[in-house]
Amino acid sequence: VFSHGMLILWAIMVVLPLFWAVMSSxxxxxxxxxxPWSLPDSLNFDSWGRAWSQAHMSEYFLNTILVVGGSLTGTLVLGSMAAYVLARFEFPG
Structure with missing residues (x-):
């Protein structure tokens, strides 16, 4: 019971700041x-549009997609090759 309570407390401590940041946007x-510390009265999507167009978030988003895609591809290729070698290799003993 104590461990579940601690996990719930930890989850609240992690999720609450994320929720506040998203709602503040x-x-x-x-x-x-x-x-600054209150929740918005109504949802305003203008700042999201300004961030996308004026702050060039589309370029940053594309860079993130390229880096993640390359990293994922490399990890899958190298991991598959390592798994094949480890599955086929005869270890002594």
Whole structure:
């Protein structure tokens, strides 16, 4: 029971800041400066559009996709080759 309680407490400590950050991204600029710790009254998607267009988030997103795709491909190829060798190799003893 104690371990479950600690896991629930840990999950709340991890999820709550993420939830707050996502919800704060829907605030207007005035809301961020006037009430930084509160949740938004209504969802405002303008800041998401500005981040995508003015801050060039599309370029950063494409870079992330390329890096993750290359890393994933390399890991799969090398992992498959290592698994094949380890499965076929006769270990002494």
């Amino acid at each position: 829907f605030k207007t600029d005035a809301d961020i400066f006037n009430t």
